[in-house]
Each structure stands twice: as C-alpha cells, then as structure tokens.
Amino acid sequence: MSEELKATPEQEKEIDRQVEALQRGIVEIVPEEAFREKIKKAVVTDQPLKIKLGMDPSAPDVHVGHTVVLHKLRQFQEFGHEIQMLIGDFTGKIGDPSGKSETRKPLSTEEVEANARTYVEQYGKVLDMDKATLYYNSEWLSELTFEDVIKLAGNLTVARMLEREDFHNRYTSNKPISVHEFFYPLMQGYDSIAMDSDIEVGGTDQTFNLMMGRQLQEAYGKEKQVALTLPLIEGLDGVRKMSKSLNNYIGVDEDPNEIFGKSMSIPDELMIKYYKLATDVPLTEINKLEKDIADGSVHPRDAKQALGRKFVSMYHGEEAADEAQRYFQTVFQKRALPEDIPEVEWKGEATASIIDLLVELGMQPSKGEARKMIKNGGVKINEEKVSDIKTEVTIEDGMIVQVGKRKFTKLSV
Amino acid sequence: MSEELKATPEQEKEIDRQVEALQRGIVEIVPEEAFREKIKKAVVTDQPLKIKLGMDPSAPDVHVGHTVVLHKLRQFQEFGHEIQMLIGDFTGKIGDPSGKSETRKPLSTEEVEANARTYVEQYGKVLDMDKATLYYNSEWLSELTFEDVIKLAGNLTVARMLEREDFHNRYTSNKPISVHEFFYPLMQGYDSIAMDSDIEVGGTDQTFNLMMGRQLQEAYGKEKQVALTLPLIEGLDGVRKMSKSLNNYIGVDEDPNEIFGKSMSIPDELMIKYYKLATDVPLTEINKLEKDIADGSVHPRDAKQALGRKFVSMYHGEEAADEAQRYFQTVFQKRALPEDIPEVEWKGEATASIIDLLVELGMQPSKGEARKMIKNGGVKINEEKVSDIKTEVTIEDGMIVQVGKRKFTKLSV
Known part of the structure; x- marks a missing residue:
C-alpha cells in the first residue's frame, strides 16, 4: 500500500x-x-x-x-x-x-x-x-x-x-x-x-x-x-443459522404470499436485525422504528408487515408486495374469506357425509385424514365449525367448505 | 492376483x-x-x-x-x-x-x-x-x-x-x-x-x-x-545407523586402504551382521565362520580381514584387495615399514633438533604440535622411539623419520 x-x-x-x-x-x-x-x-x-x-x-x-x-x-x-x-x-x-x-x-x-x-x-x-x-x-x-x-x-x-x-x-x-x-x-x-x-x-x-x-x-x-x-442471520426459529435444510428460511425466489407470510413469523426480537442486515432501509429510519416500537407508538405487527412488504417488493416488485399484504390481511388477519375461492360444480347426491364430501372434493387425501381434521376442529362449512364426524351435509349452491387456514372450495349445484 | x-x-x-x-x-x-x-x-x-x-x-x-x-x-x-x-x-x-x-x-x-x-x-x-x-x-x-x-x-x-x-x-x-x-x-x-x-x-x-x-x-x-x-545397519561406532554425517561409514568409493582399514574397526559383535547383509558370501559359509569364531578355531581378527578383503574386492577388484591387505599388514599389523616411503633431500645443517626437523620436513605443522607428538610417543627415528623433546639428531643418508602410524619420510643427504 x-x-x-x-x-x-x-x-x-x-x-x-x-x-x-x-x-x-x-x-x-x-x-x-x-x-x-x-x-x-x-x-x-x-x-x-x-x-x-x-x-x-x-x-x-x-x-x-x-x-x-x-x-x-x-x-x-x-x-x-x-x-x-x-x-x-x-x-x-x-x-x-x-x-x-x-x-x-x-x-x-x-x-x-x-x-x-x-x-x-x-x-x-x-x-x-x-x-x-x-x-x-x-x-x-x-x-x-x-x-x-x-x-x-x-x-x-x-x-x-x-x-x-x-x-x-x-x-x-x-x-x-x-x-x-x-x-x-x-x-x-x-x-x-x-x-x-x-x-x-x-x-x-x-x-x-x-x-x-x-x-x-x-x-x-x-x-x-x-x-x-x-454476521450469520438466525432463521425463523430465532435460534439456528438460516438455512434451507433447517427449513427456517425465506427464499428470494419464493411465492410473494409465502414470503409475506413467513416474514410475519419472524420473532419480534429479531425483526430489527433483519431490517438492518437484509434490507436497504436507511439506518436512521430503522433507529426511529426501533424507538417507536419501544415506546409503543408502533405495534410490532405493523413493523413486521412493513418488513414483509419490503422483502416482497425487493424480490418481486411493489405491486406484488401490495397484493401479498392484502392477501395476508384478508385470509390470516381478519380471518375473512379470501376473494378468489375456487368453485367446484357438485354432481353428487343432494346430501353427503362430511367425510365423503371432503374426500370427494379432494380437500383431504383419505377418510382417515378427513376424520382427523374434523376432530382437530379444522373443518368449517359456511364459516361454522363441523365437529361431529357423522354430520350429514345438505349440499347448497354457493356453500363454502374450508379445511385448515388456507384451503377453500365453493360448491355450485 | x-x-x-x-x-x-x-x-x-x-x-x-x-x-x-x-x-x-x-x-x-x-x-x-x-x-x-x-x-x-x-x-x-x-x-x-x-x-x-x-x-x-x-x-x-x-x-x-x-x-x-x-x-x-x-x-x-x-x-x-x-x-x-x-x-x-x-x-x-x-x-x-x-x-x-x-x-x-x-x-x-x-x-x-x-x-x-x-x-x-x-x-x-x-x-x-x-x-x-x-x-x-x-x-x-x-x-x-x-x-x-x-x-x-x-x-x-x-x-x-x-x-x-x-x-x-x-x-x-x-x-x-x-x-x-x-x-x-x-x-x-x-x-x-x-x-x-x-x-x-x-x-x-x-x-x-x-x-x-x-x-x-x-x-x-x-x-x-x-x-x-x-534392516538399517549400525555404523563403525556399533551404535548408530551408518551415515555419512555421523562419520561412521565405509564408502564404496573410498580408497582401498581406507576401506580395508575401516573394516578392521568394525566391532566384533557386528561382523557377522555385516557379512550377512552387506556381502554376497553364501549363508552356509557365514554360519560356519560364526561357529569357528565361537569355538576359537578362527580368530576374529582374521575373519575381519577376510571381510575387509571382501569389501575391497567388491568395490575395487581382487587385486586391490590383495594390495590393501598387504599394506594393512605391513603398516599396522607387523608395524614394519611400508615399501613406498617418500624421499626428501636434506639441505640443512648436519645436526638438527628433533622439533626443528619435524617442522622442517613438513611432518608437523608447528613446533608446539611437534613437541606434543614427541611427548605422546608418536615419533620414531629408524624405528626407535624419540621421547626427549630436546634430542639433537645427527642427519644420516637413508635415515627414516616416522610420525604416528602412517607418516614416513626417508632422508637423503
């Protein structure tokens, strides 16, 4: 030199x-x-x-x-x-x-x-x-x-x-x-x-x-x-180094909804570290955000949504970030029905057992799995939980069957 | 295979x-x-x-x-x-x-x-x-x-x-x-x-x-x-591996007299090992020799001379082996005079102190060294030991001066 x-x-x-x-x-x-x-x-x-x-x-x-x-x-x-x-x-x-x-x-x-x-x-x-x-x-x-x-x-x-x-x-x-x-x-x-x-x-x-x-x-x-x-960044489990094999990662090539959803599961105490190390948000803004969270003027959930938006917009663009946020808010946050539920025309009998219905619609792979899902409280019809595995369902046009948080089917007759 | x-x-x-x-x-x-x-x-x-x-x-x-x-x-x-x-x-x-x-x-x-x-x-x-x-x-x-x-x-x-x-x-x-x-x-x-x-x-x-x-x-x-x-063979010191740096070796390219002389310094207890590992003498002969030494029918000195001959003859030929053995026997063993003593014409006074004589003839590097050699009994004139450092020598034609075992000078007047 x-x-x-x-x-x-x-x-x-x-x-x-x-x-x-x-x-x-x-x-x-x-x-x-x-x-x-x-x-x-x-x-x-x-x-x-x-x-x-x-x-x-x-x-x-x-x-x-x-x-x-x-x-x-x-x-x-x-x-x-x-x-x-x-x-x-x-x-x-x-x-x-x-x-x-x-x-x-x-x-x-x-x-x-x-x-x-x-x-x-x-x-x-x-x-x-x-x-x-x-x-x-x-x-x-x-x-x-x-x-x-x-x-x-x-x-x-x-x-x-x-x-x-x-x-x-x-x-x-x-x-x-x-x-x-x-x-x-x-x-x-x-x-x-x-x-x-x-x-x-x-x-x-x-x-x-x-x-x-x-x-x-x-x-x-x-x-x-x-x-x-x-530094090596911890993964979504908040403990181990982020890596694909530990399945605690957010991939830059993943689907926008997936990236946004995963971002929301970042532990609160790691959020600021992610902001600092994995975004281009200016340090002054990050410092202000940290202060605002600390004094309660910003809710951590909102800061995390902004981080999710940031990731999606970096990897897929601004528009995808808007959509991912809207999707998340609709499905997960307000627990309302999403806008784009796939429709299936029902060609079977006018009534069906709830187990047959789930298997018929391809929403569960087997009767055994369907039984388990019902017992675990994961099945809803028209937003009402179905808890009895012997329930007989009367099929109606526009009826919405839901399994878990993300699977929806709308029936037409 | x-x-x-x-x-x-x-x-x-x-x-x-x-x-x-x-x-x-x-x-x-x-x-x-x-x-x-x-x-x-x-x-x-x-x-x-x-x-x-x-x-x-x-x-x-x-x-x-x-x-x-x-x-x-x-x-x-x-x-x-x-x-x-x-x-x-x-x-x-x-x-x-x-x-x-x-x-x-x-x-x-x-x-x-x-x-x-x-x-x-x-x-x-x-x-x-x-x-x-x-x-x-x-x-x-x-x-x-x-x-x-x-x-x-x-x-x-x-x-x-x-x-x-x-x-x-x-x-x-x-x-x-x-x-x-x-x-x-x-x-x-x-x-x-x-x-x-x-x-x-x-x-x-x-x-x-x-x-x-x-x-x-x-x-x-x-x-x-x-x-x-x-096996690694021990050197002439009988202890350490033979090697040039330890100066306990017999080199195949050394002078025949040197090889023969060094062979005679091989420790008795190693002689048979040298025979077995470093010569082509048939094993039956070696075994017999070992037995003969053990029961006293062969003197170790003679067995060692035969080994020295063997080394010289392998490395320089049969004739050189004969000569080396004769040289050794003449100079070292019978302590007789060798055949080829260099002659020097004496141009100094008719008498000389023994110390001056040794230095003058180049047989000792200094008066101090000459004095030491005389005191150690290493100087002979006409095969008679000279032990007094003050000896005055009367120079005679054909007189033989000897220093140590190997240095000889014959004077001519």
Whole structure:
C-alpha cells in the first residue's frame, strides 16, 4: 500500500463517508487500518476497488440469510466499486474425489452455466448484476501443474490448516479429513491472487478462508486483500443459522404470499436485525422504528408487515408486495374469506357425509385424514365449525367448505 | 492376483527356492502371502517381477549401509527379475518450496543426470546395472494437473498422513510440517502406479512410504505391490545407523586402504551382521565362520580381514584387495615399514633438533604440535622411539623419520 497518497480535504470527507457506511453491520475487518487505506487509494486514484464474493457452483437457492452479504456488496456498488462474483466451478467439475459424498457429483459445463444464470437472476434481486463481473476459477486452476501446486502448498503448514474450525473439530474427534480437502482453502486463496482482489467478503464462518487469500497474496508478491466478515442471520426459529435444510428460511425466489407470510413469523426480537442486515432501509429510519416500537407508538405487527412488504417488493416488485399484504390481511388477519375461492360444480347426491364430501372434493387425501381434521376442529362449512364426524351435509349452491387456514372450495349445484 | 495359476511340481520347487532365499535378512514383508503369490506368478508365467528402489536425486555417496538393499536387489537379479531404479528428480528439480532448507536448492537437468551417472557407477559395484532400468519420475509427475493431484490426494486422510513417524513427532512437538510435504509419500506411491511395480524395497524407515504405493495402486485399480523392508545397519561406532554425517561409514568409493582399514574397526559383535547383509558370501559359509569364531578355531581378527578383503574386492577388484591387505599388514599389523616411503633431500645443517626437523620436513605443522607428538610417543627415528623433546639428531643418508602410524619420510643427504 503506498504511503505516498495524499487526499484533499474533500477526498478525506468522501473516504470517511465510505468507511463509515461500509463498516456498518460488519463483524470483523482484518486488518482494520488496511481497510481505510484501500478506500483511500480508490478515492484518491479514482480506481474502483475489487470486491470478491465466492460462490458454490451447485444449484443456488438464495435466501434472506445470503442477502446479508449481497446488501453489503450493493453498498460497495453504490460507492462505485467493482464486484467480483466468483463461481468455484473448478471443484464443482471434479466432484468429490474421495467418493464419500453422493451429493457431490461432478457438474458439467452446462450445469455450471445454468447455475450461474440462476445466481445472476437471484442475486440480481439485490445487486446490480450489470455492474458485477462473473469469474470462473476453472480458468486458472485447471492450468496449474503439480509443480505449481507444490509451490502453493509450500506456503502453509499442516498445523495452520488444522486450526480451521471444522478441520480442528474433525481431527480431534477422529473423523476423517481427506488430504485433498486441504486444497480448498488454498484454491480460494489462489483465486484472490488470480483476480487481484482488494477485499473479500463472507460470513463469519469464512474467516479462515478469507485470511488464506491474504496470506497467499503476500507470498506471491501481491497487494494483500482485506477480509470482511458479516454476521450469520438466525432463521425463523430465532435460534439456528438460516438455512434451507433447517427449513427456517425465506427464499428470494419464493411465492410473494409465502414470503409475506413467513416474514410475519419472524420473532419480534429479531425483526430489527433483519431490517438492518437484509434490507436497504436507511439506518436512521430503522433507529426511529426501533424507538417507536419501544415506546409503543408502533405495534410490532405493523413493523413486521412493513418488513414483509419490503422483502416482497425487493424480490418481486411493489405491486406484488401490495397484493401479498392484502392477501395476508384478508385470509390470516381478519380471518375473512379470501376473494378468489375456487368453485367446484357438485354432481353428487343432494346430501353427503362430511367425510365423503371432503374426500370427494379432494380437500383431504383419505377418510382417515378427513376424520382427523374434523376432530382437530379444522373443518368449517359456511364459516361454522363441523365437529361431529357423522354430520350429514345438505349440499347448497354457493356453500363454502374450508379445511385448515388456507384451503377453500365453493360448491355450485 | 489370479488364483487360477497352477504350478507344476518343478515350478513349486523353484518358487520355494526363490521365496526362501529372497526373504533371508528381510525385516518385514507386507503382506507375506502376496509375496509368494508374486513369485509364483513370475515363475509360472515366466515373466520377471518389477522390483522398485527409489533414489534421492542429490549427489550420491553410497556406503556399506546402502548396499544392504543393493545386495537384496542383486539376489532378485540373479533370479531373473527386473530392477527399477527410480531417480526422484521431480522434487529435486523443484527444491524446497517453503524456502526453509538452504541445502535443498533446485537441481538442473544436467546435475540430475550427472548424479544418476554416479549412482549407476557406485551401485554398479554391487548390482548388474545392465540388467536394471533407470526411471526419472519427472516424466510422469510433471504431467499431472491440479485435478489429477486432487484425485490422488483424495485417497488419503490427514490422520493417516500424520501416522508417519516423522510427521507424528513433528506435529506433536509443535514443529512445522509444510503442507507440500504431504505430497512426497503421495508421489512415491504414484511412481509405483506409473511403473507397475510388483515389489518395492527400502529400509525400515521407509515402511510408511512403501505401504502408500500399495494403497494408491489399489485406488487406481492396479495390482498392489508388496513392501519389503531391510534392516538399517549400525555404523563403525556399533551404535548408530551408518551415515555419512555421523562419520561412521565405509564408502564404496573410498580408497582401498581406507576401506580395508575401516573394516578392521568394525566391532566384533557386528561382523557377522555385516557379512550377512552387506556381502554376497553364501549363508552356509557365514554360519560356519560364526561357529569357528565361537569355538576359537578362527580368530576374529582374521575373519575381519577376510571381510575387509571382501569389501575391497567388491568395490575395487581382487587385486586391490590383495594390495590393501598387504599394506594393512605391513603398516599396522607387523608395524614394519611400508615399501613406498617418500624421499626428501636434506639441505640443512648436519645436526638438527628433533622439533626443528619435524617442522622442517613438513611432518608437523608447528613446533608446539611437534613437541606434543614427541611427548605422546608418536615419533620414531629408524624405528626407535624419540621421547626427549630436546634430542639433537645427527642427519644420516637413508635415515627414516616416522610420525604416528602412517607418516614416513626417508632422508637423503
């Protein structure tokens, strides 16, 4: 980093502005001083910084948890910096050489490209993908010879590798670590060398890998990147990290009603965190909202509806947000009937047992299930609960049968 | 290994003969059963086995300790098997990528070839090099891509690597192991894949690496090699492994008189071990010799002279052995004068102090050293000890001055 750079008072102000905004919500910047130096260099030389984000080449299913990083990148974009989206296709194309993971089948070039398109589409809901550059690391990693690999590996010790949390845990609990797994952090580091990245962004679980890039860049005589880690966001259960496998997530590609509905189940105590980390609402507004909730002038339910609207509008647009909110209010909140109940023409007898009726209409898969649902109080006819499983129903035109909270059928005769 | 092979009674006899002879002096054969199967295959199909020995590409200085393995290979040759001499030039050409070892400078192709020629010459003192094939592993290792390396490394776990004794010791005592060092056993294993080796031979300190070849051959769908380890021989100090750095070795390229002299300093209790492991004397003869020494019918000194003769004759020929023995007997044993004493014409005074004489003749570096040597009883004139440092010597034509056991000068006037 050149110590020579002199910033004008005006440039100093711009540097302060960027540093202040960009370090908001960050867990750790390593090293802190170098971050300001990077921003300074960019401002004074009027050259954008290169901000790297690595991506798994398997099929993406982006959820709100992932968008924490994307919102940070969006901020960098707004300050004019360049985003490097790195698709780690080299390892994806190899699959799992130890043959232990059935889910890690080798990907074809076509699959990698299809997945990249899905990334572009889903990340595009938060980022300006026109201002991001896609990289594929197979471009340089497939060119490395054994000699190159040995030289790369010569920069690190086994003990240092085993400091990485998951390696450490597996080693000390006698779970196997395949030798080739040591290559993954090395590759991630080499990517930063190949792309001359200034900053690499990741979740707190990526700290080790981000530092690897810094260390290897130095060994290869490059300017060292700064590692910037962002918090992992808890899922809808309020406890565990948001993830698809735990089914505690809101996916950016989900149906607007689903996104809105799920948003309403965010625990109250996490709501402000979601606002801060996963939306572009200005911090001043969020702070005011927090105060208003605290002093009772805003009801948490309303703040949460506004958050749900925000998510839907980011991922599907303003109009979809309006509709999702209306749907939610109609069906769940006022507990009134929705507007678009599907109609079915009844061609059976004039009367039917309630169990037969539910099965006939396809609203329950079997008589057993229908019986259970009635006993649990989940069945209504014309908004009146039916609790006796022996009820005989006299069919009428316009009669509305309801199962659970969301299934409705209107009969016509 | 094919279970179908049927050996004739005659072939069974030949198999027994080879197995019995080849497993003589071996520390371990892993796995034992497979060894017999290999020999059987060779005998029944009349195809020689491929016996691999790996060599460091740095300048060789072969000593008796190394010849233990060579004598075993010689036996294989005598049974018609093929010896694969592998020069590990790939790593030699890379040097030490972690930059920690100053002695491990990268070698040029010319240096590697010069060292290989020295190997051929020195190994040729025991082996029939016309019946051995030289391989250079850079031929296949330099062709490997990063993907190949990952697949290779995918066959092993970090825990398994850290079982190797030197890795284990360094890891547990917090001494650094560079990640690239994990590649060396992998390469050695890959060499066995590339060369389709049937048997790999090494010292007991090589067991881990030999087993690596077996494991990787299996992973690559090849017939697995058998690992055959030979004992490490103690050096002239009788305690530590023979090695150049401990200066307890007999080098095959040393001067005949030196080899013979050093042989005479082999501890009595190790003599039979040297006979068994480092000569081609038939076992029946060695056993008889051992018995004869035990019952006193052969003096250990004579048995050791015969061993010295054997070494010199293997490394320099029969004639040199005769001369070395004669020299030894003349100078050291009978304490008589040697035949080829250098003559110096005396141009000084007719008398000289013994101290000045020794320094003048260049037989002692300084007066102080000369004084010490006289006091220690190391100086003789005409085979009479001179013990007084003040002795004045009257110079005579043909006078012989002797310092220690080996330095002689004859004066002419």
